[in-house]
Amino acid sequence: MRAVQISQLDGPAAARVVDLEEPADDGAVVIDVHAAGVAFPDVLQSRGLYQYKPELPFVPGGEAAGVVRSAPPGAHVRAGDRVAALTMLNGAMAQVIALPAEQVFKLPDTVSFEAGAGLLFNDLTVLFALTTRGKLSAGATVLVHGAAGGIGTSTLRLAGPLGASRVIAVVSSPAKAEVAMAAGATDTVPADGFREAVAELTGGKGVDLVLDPVGGDRFTDSLRSLAPGGKLLVVGFTGGEIPMVKVNRLLLNNIDVVGVGWGAWVMSHPGELERQWSALEPMLASGAVAAPQPQVFALEQAADALAALEDRTAAGKVVLRMRD
Numbered sequence: 444m445r446a447v448q449i450s451q452l453d454g455p456a457a458a459r460v461v462d463l464e465e466p467a468d469d470g471a472v473v474i475d476v477h478a479a480g481v482a483f484p485d486v487l488q489s490r491g492l493y494q495y496k497p498e499l500p501f502v503p504g505g506e507a508a509g510v511v512r513s514a515p516p517g518a519h520v521r522a523g524d525r526v527a528a529l530t531m532l533n534g535a536m537a538q539v540i541a542l543p544a545e546q547v548f549k550l551p552d553t554v555s556f557e558a559g560a561g562l563l564f565n566d567l568t569v570l571f572a573l574t575t576r577g578k579l580s581a582g583a584t585v586l587v588h589g590a591a592g593g594i595g596t597s598t599l600r601l602a603g604p605l606g607a608s609r610v611i612a613v614v615s616s617p618a619k620a621e622v623a624m625a626a627g628a629t630d631t632v633p634a635d636g637f638r639e640a641v642a643e644l645t646g647g648k649g650v651d652l653v654l655d656p657v658g659g660d661r662f663t664d665s666l667r668s669l670a671p672g673g674k675l676l677v678v679g680f681t682g683g684e685i686p687m688v689k690v691n692r693l694l695l696n697n698i699d700v701v702g703v704g705w706g707a708w709v710m711s712h713p714g715e716l717e718r719q720w721s722a723l724e725p726m727l728a729s730g731a732v733a734a735p736q737p738q739v740f741a742l743e744q745a746a747d748a749l750a751a752l753e754d755r756t757a758a759g760k761v762v763l764r765m766r767d
């Protein structure tokens with residue numbers, strides 16, 4: 444089979460497409476992969492900068508979609524089913540993968556393989572962030588940073604159907620503002636000067652939730668953009684720097700900073716992945732939540748796909764087409 448492989452930690456350019464042995468089934472669900480998701484943790488892993496450091500050489504990728512080739516007796520999926528699957532940390536950018544059944548989910552017929560490869564990781568994180576951690580209430584206003592990225596576009600697709608009345612997208616360019624509006628933003632504001640723009644849009648009130656996958660030097664202005672009682676959901680640090688909080692700000696305006704560690708949560712809560720998928724799947728199947736509209740790269744362009752995330756040129760969720 445063909446697979447993406449990283450054998451030195453030189454960043455996206457080190458990703459090569461190679462021939463590897465197919466995995467043995469060993470009682471797992473074997474999937475013929477049609478598309479694989481590309482996410483920021485894959486970029487960090489390619490430089491050895493992620494908290495999880497796979498041994499070299501490794502196949503990157505946390506999620507994929509395709510068709511079940513074989514499944515063990517009693518599994519909830521069987522040969523021929525269209526599925527999305529989570530490898531979680533790495534291994535998904537291969538034409539064949541083998542996984543425990545609980546990491547495999549039947550795709551609604553309306554969701555393409557490319558959309559399916561780009562939804563589990565981010566949508567389940569965002570669902571967990573907005574509901575379990577953020578306690579999103581009906582009519583709430585939400586601000587999301589990095590809004591044209593993977594986590595960002597998931598937030599734009601999910602927040603409205605989960606009850607938000609307004610979802611403000613923070614973006615770094617007009618092209619990304621278009622991506623954000625297409626994904627469901629009600630308003631877009633530029634990253635530079637977002638605090639003033641948000642104050643104007645909300646009549647000085649601020650927003651109820653900030654979902655922040657960027658961190659860095661925007662953090663204090665994000666806290667200042669919260670309405671009293673609001674929450675900032677800490678999701679990631681694509682901006683590079685891990686911000687510090689002066690806790691007097693929390694006291695002065697009765698606001699919260701809330702950590703969102705989806706992977707740690709699902710790994711320590713058996714059955715949680717299935718519960719989250721049971722909440723998301725009907726919304727996807729009915730069309731209440733739109734499927735992602737990913738930017739698709741060919742398998743041979745794996746290095747370019749990873750680089751698009753690192754150099755901030757990606758337009759929406761990035762996905763690799765793994766076979767024709």
Ligand SMILES: NC(=O)c1ccc[n+]([C@@H]2O[C@H](COP(=O)([O-])OP(=O)(O)OC[C@H]3O[C@@H](n4cnc5c(N)ncnc54)[C@H](OP(=O)(O)O)[C@@H]3O)[C@@H](O)[C@H]2O)c1
Nearest residue numbers: 482483589592593594614615656678679680681703704705
């Ligand atoms: N906590 C969790 O459980 C969890 C789960 C999944 C992912 N994450 C994290 O969420 C973050 C986002 O992941 P993603 O896959 O959505 O990434 P992505 O698709 O690359 O999107 C990230 C966005 O961040 C913005 N950004 C700002 N400064 C940047 C910089 N210096 N370099 C790159 N991007 C920058 C970009 O938007 P602009 O150019 O418009 O600013 C970009 O669209 C990552 O840190 C990831 O590790 C966390």
